[in-house]
Amino acid sequence: MSKKMHITLTVNGKEEEFLAEPRELLIYTLRERLNITGPHIGCETSHCGACTVTLNGKSVKSCTMFVAQADGAEVTTIEGIGGPDSLHPLQEAFKEHHGLQCGYCTPGMITRAVKLLEENPNPTEEEIRFGMAGNLCRCTGYQNIVKSILAAAAEMNAAKEAAE
Amino acid sequence: MKDDVENREDRVANLKGLGCSRKRVEDARFTQGKGNYVDDIKLDGMIFGDFVRSPYAHARIKSIDAAAALEVPGVLAVLTAKDLEPLGLHWMPTLAGDKQMVLADGKVLFQGQEVAFVVAEDRYAAADGIELVEVDYEELPVIVDPFEALQSDVVLREDLDPNAPGAHGPRKHPNHIFTWEAGDKEPTEEVLANADVVAEASMYYHRTHPCPLETCGCVASMDKVNGKLTLWGTFQAPHAIRTVVSLISGIEEHNIRVISPDIGGGFGNKVGAYPGYVCSVVASIVTGKPVKWIEDRMDNLMTTAFARDYHMKGRISATKEGKITALQCHVTADHGGFDACADPTKFPAGFMNICTGSYDIPTAYLEVDGVYTNKAPGGVSYRCSFRVTEAVYFIERMIEVLAIELDMDAAELRRINFIRKEQFPYTAALGWEYDSGDYHTAWEKALKAVDYEGLRAEQAHRVEDFKAGKTRSLMGIGLSFFTEIVGAGPVKNCDILGLGMFDSCEIRIHPTGSAIARLGTISQGQGHATTFAQILASEIGLPADSITIEEGDTDTAPYGLGTYGSRSTPVAGAATAMAGRKIRAKAQMIAAYLLEVHDDDVEFDVDRFVVKGAPERFKTMKDIAFAAYNQAIPGIEPGLEAVSYYDPPNMTYPFGAYVCVMDIDVDTGVPEIRRFYALDDCGTRINPMIIEGQVHGGLTEALAVAMGQEIAYDDMGNVKTGTLMDFFLPTAWEVPNYETDYTVTPSPHHPIGAKGVGESPHVGGVPCFSNAIQDAFRPFGNRHTNMPHDHWRIWKTANALGLHD
C-alpha cells in the first residue's frame, strides 16, 4: 500500500473529495467509491470501452487511468448524460432502434457516441463505425447501434434547426 | 389499456402480443446506467477473493507458503486445497460426470488453474497478497495435442483409476475420457466402400471462447444467524446452481437463495459451476462476511469455459448424380484437464449427431473420442445448442468437398439432397426426429435474393481476370444451409446432473388486470422481459405492458434449467403459453358465470370472452381478473394464478439459408465482406425486431470465430491469446451490414409454433464465412483449409496453391 492522496473530482457536476491510493483506477473510484455503476469493466487493457467516460472533454477508458491522474478533472458518465425525466436523444434512439441487448456495453457506448456527435454532428455510417471502434459489443453486431446513432444525429440536428 | 377500444384490430395492437416489434422494457435501465450486474452489488462488510493461478500447464505442487501474503495489510485468509479438504470441497463434480479440482490438489493440469484463494478487505490487498503466495512447482511434461495424449505414457489424471470406466463407459487409455457412438458403423462402411464417389476431409474446429463482455463472478453471503446462504452471480442456470451448491455444501436447498441479476452476455460462458463460486461460498462461511469474486479478462479467457476444440474427420459418399448415400464422422474431442463439458448427461458429445444436417442421408455413423490434455476444462456451447456448431460446420464443409469431388455446384448439390417438405417429421440416420422444415423454399428464396447465378458469373469473370494478371483479388461465395436442434429438452432423454430439462412459468394476475409471470430461465440480453410478456399477452388478453416478467431469483421463480442452447423460447416459452392457457381456462369459467351462460357458450376473442353468436355480450380479461378477486363464484377458488412445468415432446429444429460474398486480397490475406444475406426460419416469430437483433449478433460472433477468434496454446501449454489484443472480438469497423430475411415454418409440437433463434446465426454463420474463403480458392484447387481464417492463414492457403509465384 502506498501513501493516500487527497483527490478532488467533479463527477456529473458534483464535486467529490476523498483520500485514495494513487493506484486506484478511475473506474473503481467511480463504481466502488462513488457508487456510479453505469460504466463497466470489460477487458481491463483498454480494448473494449465498456468503462468509457468523458474526462475534461475527451472520451477516456477509465480502466486505464489512475485516480491520481484524474485529480482535478471533470468527469461525465452515463448517469450525467440523461435521466428518467430528460433522456438524451441517444438514449432514446438506442431504445427505439434496438441498439442494445445485454446492456453491458451500452453506458460506454452511449457516452462515447455523445462525444462523437459533439465532434461530428452529421456523421456518415462509415464515420460512426470508425468513431465507435473503441467500444466493443458482443450482442448486437453493431448494425442497430449504428442505426441508433444515425437516428439520434438526425433527431438532434432537426431539434437544433427548429430552435434556430 | 383503453376500455373503449372496440375495433378488433386496435384491440390486437393494444396487447402488443405475438408478432409485433415491441420495444424492449429492459432498455430504460440499461441506457441510463441503471442495470444491476453482479459487480454492481455492494453489501455491508463485503470482502474480496481472488486466485493465485498456476503459470504452468502441468506441474506438481510441492508446497504453498502463504505466510508473506498473510502479512499484507488487509489480507484476511489464504485458502488452499488443504483447507477445503476437510469440508470435502477441494474437488467438485462437473456437469459431464467427471470431477474437477476447486483448488489445486497436488498438481495442476492447465495454465491459469486455481491454486489458492486469497481473501482480503479490498481488491488491492487481494492482488498484493496473490503476488506474495509462494508456490513451489515441479514442472511435468505438457501435452496439448489430444492425439499425442492418447499415445503418451504421461498420465494426466492420476486421481482416476486407469482401468475403471468413466462416466460414459470404458476408457482406452489413461488420458481417454469416453467413446460415444451414433448410427450404424458396418452399413455405413459398406455403402462408402461401394459408392460411386467418396469425398474425405479432415478438419480442426479450433478452440475458442464465448467471451461475453462481462466476465464471470459472484457474491456469496452466508447469514450465520438465520443459516441462509445467498449467492448472486453470473449464472445462466440459477436453479441448477442452487442444487449443485446444496449437493456439494450440504446446505439444504431451502436455505440457499441463488440470484442471477442482470447478466452482461453469456453465450455459454456462464452455464458451468466454477471454483470461484465454491471458494466464495466457503470464504463467506469462514469469515461470516459477504465475499465477492470477479474474474478478470485474462482469467476469463484462460480458465472459464472454452468452446469447440474438435478434430473432425469425415467421409461422404454419393451417386454420380450427386445423391448422398452415406456419411461417416470421427471426432477427437479435446476436453482439457477435466471433463467439464456442459452437455445433457446422455450426450457427452452434445448433439453432434445432428451432423447429417439438412440432408436426406440414408446411412451414417458418428464416433467421438473425448481426451484429456493440459488445457483448461469447459466445452460449453458457445452461442449454440450442444456441439451443434461443430456438427453444422462439419456437414457444410463435407458438402462443399463433395461438390468439388463431383465437380458440381454446391448450391445444386444441397438442393438435390435436402430433406423434402413432405418427409417431415423426418427421422435422421443418427436418430433425431426433425419436427418440421421447408428447406427448398428457403433455399430458392435465398439464392434468388442474392442473384446467385449472377454472382457465379461475376466470380468466373474475376477468376479469368486473376489468371490474366488484371487483379490480385479473388471473390468467394459462401453458402450454408443449417438445421439447428434446440430446446433441450425432453426429460426422457435430456437431463443435467439428473435434473430433467423441462422449464417453467408461474403467473399471477392482479385484481386490476395486470400480471407478474416468473420463469425458470434467465435473460442475458435476449429480452425475455419483453418477449415472454408478448406470448402471455396473446394468450391471456392482457396488454404486454401490464405484464411484468421476472427471472433469476430461486426464492421466487419456479424451478427451471436456465437459458442456453436456445432453449428459453422452445421450453420456457412453451411453459408460458401453457400457463397462460390455464389462466384462460379459469377465466372462461368466470366469464361464463358473469355472463350467466354455460362455459361452452363463451369463446375467447383477443382480450375478452364473448358469448357465442352475441359479440355485444362480453367480459374483458380485466373484468374477469377483478371478478376473480371480488366475487364468490360457486365451485371456483378465488384468485387467478397458474403454473406450468413444460416437458417438451421433442426438440425444435430452426433452419436457415445464408449467403456471403467476400473479396480476398491474395497478397495480404485480407478479406472484405461485401455482402451477407441471412434467411432464418425460427417458426412463429414473437418479436421481429428482437429476432433481427439476435441474427446480427449471432452472425458477428460467427464472423469472429471463423475469421480469427481463437484460444491458442504453445507447446508448453501457455495461452497465447489471453487479452483482447490477441483474442479477436471485431469492432464496428470490421463488421458488415447484414441483410435479414425469413420464412415461417411453425413447430408442430410447440404451443405457439416457435423454435428459438438466438443461436442459429452463429451456427449457420461460421460455415458460411468459412465457405466463402474456401470457395474463393476452389478454382485453384483448394479442398479444405482450417479456420480461423485470419490474414496469415488465408495467405498461407493462397501461398500453398502457388498464387504468389
Added chain:
Amino acid sequence: MIPAAFEYHRPKDMEGVLAVLNEHGDDARVMAGGHSLIPMMKLRMADVPHLIDLQDVGGLSGIDISADSIRIGAMVTQADIIDHAELASVAPILREAALQIADPQVRYMGTVGGNVANGDPGNDMPGLMQCLDATFTLVGAEGERSVAARDFYEAAYMTAREDEEVLTAITLPRPQGGYAYEKQKRKIGDYATAAAAVQIVKDGNVCGSAAIAMTNLSDVPVFSEAAGAALFGTSVDDTALKSAVSAMLDDIDPTEDNRGPVAFKRHVAGVILRRAIERAWSRA
C-alpha cells in the same frame, strides 16, 4: 488486474521531473498518456515504484510549424495531431498514420512523445519519425541534447534515452513530396502486422529522394536507407519498386507471433511497402 502500489508524482515543471528522476533513478518512470504503461503495470509486467505524470509540466503540448520545420511537444496526443488543420496540410502523413493508431479513446490519451519514447516495436510513430528524419529532444540533469530518430532505437524497449532523461519534443523538417502510411492490422486497436512509412519527392519525372521506414518488422523500427536509395533517380517503375522492396527485406527481421509466421510477414511487408510507395508517388 490491479497494479502494485507506487508513489505518484505530478511535477509542475521539468525541473521537478528531473528531481524525482534523479532521486529515484531506475525506480522512477515518466508517464505521458499512460496507455502503454498502465496496462503493463496492471498486468504487473512493469514495476514502477515512482510514477511521474507529465500532464502538468508546461511547454510539452505545442505544435509549432515554422518555415522549414515542425516541432511537436511530447505531450501532443494522436487526437491533437489528427485535429490540427495546419499540420495536416504541411505534414499529412502524420495525420494518416495517427488515424491508424489504436482507437478513438486511446488516441485522446496516447501521446506522440510516449509513442516514440517507450521503444515498443509495435508503435507506429517511431518508424514514421525515422522516415521523416525527426530529431528527439532529451532533457536531463546535464541539460538538453538531441538524438536523431534514426539513431534512437537500440532494441525492444531499449533506446538512446538515459533513465534520468525525458523526451520532451520531436522536431522534423517539413516533409516534401508525396507520402503514405500503409498499415496492415488484424483489427482496430491492433499493432501492425506490417506497416510502411514513405515520403517521396518527385524531381521532374524521376524520384528526387525517398525515405522509407517499416514498423513492427524487427525489434526496432527499421529505416531502410537502401530501399529509399533504390528509388532515387528512377521513375519508380516496376524494376525500381522491386529493388526497393528487396532492399527493405534485407533490413527487416520479423519474428513469429499471433499475427503470423516470418514468411508471411516478409511477404506482407513487401506488398505493403510497394503499395505505400505507389500511393506516395501518386501524390508526389
